[in-house]
Amino acid sequence: MENILEKATKIKEKIDKYNYYYYVKNESLVSDIEYDKLLKELEEIEKKHPEIKDELSPTRQVGSSLSDTKFQKVEHKKPMLSLSNTYNIKDVEDFHQRIDKILGKLKEDESKKITDYALELKLDGVSISVHYKNGKLVKGVTRGDGTVGEDVTENIMEIKSIPKYLKENIDIEARGEIVLPLSEFKKLNQIRYDKGEDLFANPRNAASGTLRQLDSKIVAERNLDCYFYFLADCDKLGIEKHSESMEFLEKVGLKTTGVCDLCSSIEELEDRIRYWENNRGVLDYETDGLVIKVNMVELWDKLGATTKSPRWAISYKFPAKQVTTTLKNITWQVGRTGKVTPVAELEEVEVSGSKVKRASLHNFDEIIRKDVKIGDRVFIEKAAEIIPQVVKVVKEARTGEEKEIMPPSVCPECGTELGREEGLIDLRCPNEKCPAKVRGQIEYFVSRDAMNINGLGKKIVEKFIEIGKIKDVSDIYDLHLYKDELKSLEKMGAKSVENLLKSIEDSKKREYPKSLYSLGIPHVGKFLASLLAKESKNIDKLAQMSIEDLLEIDGVGKKVAESVYGVFRNKKFLERLEKLKNYGVNFKIKEVEDTAEFFNEEFKDKTFLATGKLKHFTREGIKEYIESLGGKNLSGVSKKLDYLIVGEKAGSKLKKAEELKTVKILTESEFLEMTEK
Ligand SMILES: NC(=O)c1ccc[n+]([C@@H]2O[C@H](COP(=O)([O-])OP(=O)(O)OC[C@H]3O[C@@H](n4cnc5c(N)ncnc54)[C@H](O)[C@@H]3O)[C@@H](O)[C@H]2O)c1
Numbered sequence: 320m321e322n323i324l325e326k327a328t329k330i331k332e333k334i335d336k337y338n339y340y341y342y343v344k345n346e347s348l349v350s351d352i353e354y355d356k357l358l359k360e361l362e363e364i365e366k367k368h369p370e371i372k373d374e375l376s377p378t379r380q381v382g383s384s385l386s387d388t389k390f391q392k393v394e395h396k397k398p399m400l401s402l403s404n405t406y407n408i409k410d411v412e413d414f415h416q417r418i419d420k421i422l423g424k425l426k427e428d429e430s431k432k433i434t435d436y437a438l439e440l441k442l443d444g445v446s447i448s449v450h451y452k453n454g455k456l457v458k459g460v461t462r463g464d465g466t467v468g469e470d471v472t473e474n475i476m477e478i479k480s481i482p483k484y485l486k487e488n489i490d491i492e493a494r495g496e497i498v499l500p501l502s503e504f505k506k507l508n509q510i511r512y513d514k515g516e517d518l519f520a521n522p523r524n525a526a527s528g529t530l531r532q533l534d535s536k537i538v539a540e541r542n543l544d545c546y547f548y549f550l551a552d553c554d555k556l557g558i559e560k561h562s563e564s565m566e567f568l569e570k571v572g573l574k575t576t577g578v579c580d581l582c583s584s585i586e587e588l589e590d591r592i593r594y595w596e597n598n599r600g601v602l603d604y605e606t607d608g609l610v611i612k613v614n615m616v617e618l619w620d621k622l623g624a625t626t627k628s629p630r631w632a633i634s635y636k637f638p639a640k641q642v643t644t645t646l647k648n649i650t651w652q653v654g655r656t657g658k659v660t661p662v663a664e665l666e667e668v669e670v671s672g673s674k675v676k677r678a679s680l681h682n683f684d685e686i687i688r689k690d691v692k693i694g695d696r697v698f699i700e701k702a703a704e705i706i707p708q709v710v711k712v713v714k715e716a717r718t719g720e721e722k723e724i725m726p727p728s729v730c731p732e733c734g735t736e737l738g739r740e741e742g743l744i745d746l747r748c749p750n751e752k753c754p755a756k757v758r759g760q761i762e763y764f765v766s767r768d769a770m771n772i773n774g775l776g777k778k779i780v781e782k783f784i785e786i787g788k789i790k791d792v793s794d795i796y797d798l799h800l801y802k803d804e805l806k807s808l809e810k811m812g813a814k815s816v817e818n819l820l821k822s823i824e825d826s827k828k829r830e831y832p833k834s835l836y837s838l839g840i841p842h843v844g845k846f847l848a849s850l851l852a853k854e855s856k857n858i859d860k861l862a863q864m865s866i867e868d869l870l871e872i873d874g875v876g877k878k879v880a881e882s883v884y885g886v887f888r889n890k891k892f893l894e895r896l897e898k899l900k901n902y903g904v905n906f907k908i909k910e911v912e913d914t915a916e917f918f919n920e921e922f923k924d925k926t927f928l929a930t931g932k933l934k935h936f937t938r939e940g941i942k943e944y945i946e947s948l949g950g951k952n953l954s955g956v957s958k959k960l961d962y963l964i965v966g967e968k969a970g971s972k973l974k975k976a977e978e979l980k981t982v983k984i985l986t987e988s989e990f991l992e993m994t995e996k
């Protein structure tokens with residue numbers, strides 16, 4: 320018993336501290352998921368041991384104490400509660416069962432057992448209650464501890480989406496969520512980063528920190544936004560359904576998210592949950608989940624509330640995007656350009672539904688700016704399909720045992736002394752033969768958007784670099800000389816060797832934009848590679864272009880022009896290019912002539928015109944076909960015309976061609992015969 324009490328007290332102390340940081344200082348010491356777990360743990364203990372329950376337990380309290388607030392306190396007419404949350408469909412089902420049960424018990428309401436739900440986005444910001452009198456904005460109050468909030472009227476006056484006047488002269492209280500749009504959040508953190516200030520871990524902390532500023536000018540600068548999700552006393556306005564309240568809010572000029580999906584079964588709820596799990600990425604604000612509400616307002620009172628949350632609503636939380644973990648070590652990775660990047664080695668955690676052990680830190684400057692040390696508790700984030708990033712350090716969690724991170728002075732792969740290019744913050748290995756660089760270059764060269772060579776995995780590349788058979792990307796095209804070595808590699812059967820060699824051989828025919836991209840010219844990504852390929856037609860021409868020529872291409876800026884100009888004056892690059900060309904790798908745009916699948920000498924550079932009604936082609940279709948065979952289309956009959964294809968009812972054009980005598984006249988079937996040669 321003693322133990323349980325001690326345990327509960329310890330958890331409470333922790334939660335109180337987290338609450339204080341979260342609600343008062345607008346900072347998170349742990350991720351939401353860890354916080355929620357801790358709170359659940361406390362709830363379980365209290366359920367099993369009701370005797371230790373106390374009124375001040377965080378399981379019964381909303382928010383955090385307002386004892387040292389800088390704002391005037393205002394009591395809410397009706398408490399502003401929290402929401403109980405779930406992370407899975409099973410809990411949503413339980414919620415639905417509970418409601419059904421309660422409503423079932425209310426015999427007189429049997430006829431009203433309408434459990435239609437409204438499903439909304441749960442915006443991750445700060446809640447606000449706004450009051451309008453006679454249509455005029457008079458007050459804005461934060462949720463505070465649920466009973467009493469902070470008067471932030473002056474600040475909300477600076478938020479454009481909270482209108483000073485409604486479209487109707489009415490008295491209402493509406494509640495909503497103030498958020499910092501993602502685009503604004505990025506801007507704000509960039510400014511703070513440039514100034515060397517601490518970063519906000521997420522838009523919620525930034526929104527809360529901004530709203531609770533004493534200086535309303537700062538609020539005005541940050542472009543907060545607000546979406547409403549609740550209309551108090553809507554029944555007095557004759558509104559029966561929550562969804563109708565939302566329409567009403569819009570009508571009087573208060574913005575909602577516009578998402579209020581009506582569902583009448585668990586299946587429908589599940590369907591919408593899945594939908595929003597996959598599609599929330601398109602929104603410019605952070606959503607941490609969905610809120611499911613009983614739509615009939617009349618039922619709300621019947622269902623009631625606990626001291627902390629209503630029983631008629633529940634939040635369904637999405638898998639956490641941000642979690643905290645311990646940074647165990649830093650390793651240094653050498654990329655294809657020689658850039659040496661710090662990689663955070665983490666205690667494994669689950670984030671956005673996948674297990675993560677490593678995160679990127681970009682460069683040494685980032686370590687300094689974020690003040691990262693080995694042993695730190697760090698927030699990491701994994702947004703859709705992006706490599707996890709270290710967001711920030713929890714400095715309050717430091718014990719004093721953390722170790723300073725030192726940048727390496729030599730390349731961890733080849734031992735060469737590292738340098739910094741002028742004006743650049745990145746450390747670089749200058750050794751052209753650095754195995755890590757060659758490895759990175761090959762990985763890039765064979766990748767799908769580049770040469771698309773299949774079967775050349777890391778292991779093979781490492782092995783061949785080790786035995787000295789690959790020193791440069793171009794050496795890939797000599798691999799056919801080492802069939803035996805390839806076959807001797809683990810898991811490489813004769814068939815896979817054959818497939819690999821075929822894939823290497825096929826890559827020589829890769830289109831010019833792709834082969835150009837494969838060269839890994841700094842700043843030339845996929846788009847620029849296609850643009851440069853299109854403009855230059857072949858690599859020799861590109862090599863001759865001056866910086867001015869390059870700048871003339873729409874879409875090419877100074878950085879790219881200098882980079883392209885530079886590589887074609889780099890001996891090592893030119894040597895590699897020469898080797899690749901000698902192996903037969905394609906570096907020119909395939910003109911129509913040679914893209915022709917059925918390349919046909921008779922068509923090459925010959926001119927064609929079709930007239931009359933054709934049986935097998937439309938007018939456009941035959942033109943395309945001619946081009947695909949290497950021919951050219953003319954629009955009129957002249958001495959330049961080589962062939963006139965005549966269909967039914969050919970008229971003046973045929974006559975003219977007959978007169979000229981230089982034009983060969985073909986029927987449609989003669990033309991088709993010609994293509995089959
Ligand atoms: N990381 C930390 O240290 C820490 C500390 C305290 C709280 N928290 C997080 O905050 C949560 C508790 O905070 P809370 O009480 O604000 O609850 P909550 O944020 O989980 O849910 C309630 C709030 O959701 C908001 N909301 C957004 N859209 C809504 C909509 N359509 N309808 C109704 N409400 C909507 C409202 O502001 C409401 O007050 C915890 O579960 C935890 O995730 C984290």
Ligand SMILES: [Zn+2]
Pocket residue numbers: 653730731732733734735748749750753754755
């Ligand atoms: Zn090196």
